[in-house]
Amino acid sequence: MIVLGFDTATQATAAGLRLGDGRTLHLRDDPAPDAHPGHATRLLSMAAELLAQAGLGWGEVQRIAVGVGPGRFTGLRVGIATARGLAQSLSVELVGVSSLHALALPAMQARNGTEASADRDAPSADAASLTTIAVIDARRGEAFAGGYAGEAEIVLPHALRPAELERIVTQLEGHGAPAGQRWRAVGDGAVLYAEQLRAGGVEVPEPSSSLHLLDGEAVCELGVLAAPSPAGDAALAAVLPDYRRSPDAKLARGDRPPALGVSRA
Numbered sequence: 199m200i201v202l203g204f205d206t207a208t209q210a211t212a213a214g215l216r217l218g219d220g221r222t223l224h225l226r227d228d229p230a231p232d233a234h235p236g237h238a239t240r241l242l243s244m245a246a247e248l249l250a251q252a253g254l255g256w257g258e259v260q261r262i263a264v265g266v267g268p269g270r271f272t273g274l275r276v277g278i279a280t281a282r283g284l285a286q287s288l289s290v291e292l293v294g295v296s297s298l299h300a301l302a303l304p305a306m307q308a309r310n311g312t313e314a315s316a317d318r319d320a321p322s323a324d325a326a327s328l329t330t331i332a333v334i335d336a337r338r339g340e341a342f343a344g345g346y347a348g349e350a351e352i353v354l355p356h357a358l359r360p361a362e363l364e365r366i367v368t369q370l371e372g373h374g375a376p377a378g379q380r381w382r383a384v385g386d387g388a389v390l391y392a393e394q395l396r397a398g399g400v401e402v403p404e405p406s407s408s409l410h411l412l413d414g415e416a417v418c419e420l421g422v423l424a425a426p427s428p429a430g431d432a433a434l435a436a437v438l439p440d441y442r443r444s445p446d447a448k449l450a451r452g453d454r455p456p457a458l459g460v461s462r463a
Contacts, residue, residue, distance in 0.1 A: 200254065201261045202245055202284070203417035206237040206277030207269025207297035208334060208386055213241065214414025215248040216422060223248050224414040237276040245284075260290055263421020265297035265412070268342040268357075268442035269334050275439065282434045293424035294437040295417055298344035298353060302332035303416040305384045305409045306346055329379045331366065331400060333387030334412075341387035342442055345370040347379055357443045363394040384409045 204213040214224040264281035285292035329347040340357035392402040
């Protein structure tokens with residue numbers, strides 16, 4: 199199956215193209231920290247570049263996979279609107295995948311020894327028991343987080359403040375994560391709040407580690423595994439952004455989104 203996947207939940211724009219033989223091409227656009235994200239201007243051109251690299255046309259894409267968050271409000275809106283438009287115009291399947299899961303996947307694979315051993319951040323045998331926390335910067339001094347231990351996916355129901363990140367292992371265990379695990383955190387939120395995470399006993403790779411990057415290849419991999427979407431307008435309606443917190447106006451009143459249940463991958 200040929201899958202075009204992309205994610206715009208973070209500052210970066212990540213895109214991938216999974217080919218029929220299982221290989222995946224991928225690109226990233228990483229603006230400077232103080233620059234405006236290039237989701238709206240770069241996403242379609244990156245997708246077109248991947249298709250050109252593969253010698254494929256738009257009509258050969260069979261499924262669109264898009265990261266639905268949690269993440270930045272504007273980025274999620276741009277990514278999902280683009281995915282819906284492409285799926286509709288190409289008459290192909292559309293599936294949404296968790297941005298936290300896509301962020302965690304390379305670290306999970308590295309933990310299991312499937313990452314190239316040449317990567318300096320690939321773990322030693324001693325690190326094989328590490329489980330993964332994906333942390334995405336939610337801005338406003340908060341972060342979104344999800345824990346991945348074996349087949350369990352535990353996404354915490356709201357954006358976490360720094361003090362809450364110090365207790366993240368306890369929170370994950372309280373939501374069903376197995377006790378006594380060694381955790382490693384990845385993502386731009388893990389880099390930003392490394393001090394708090396380490397204070398809570400969580401390992402955080404150095405900021406230069408590739409494990410902190412949300413990769414279009416992971417979005418494609420999860421997109422292949424996702425259940426087929428319903429047809430037509432039902433598919434478009436089924437792929438919604440996971441904001442995981444209320445807009446600014448509601449936050450100003452002290453509102454929080456309702457708690458979400460624990461999901462299992």
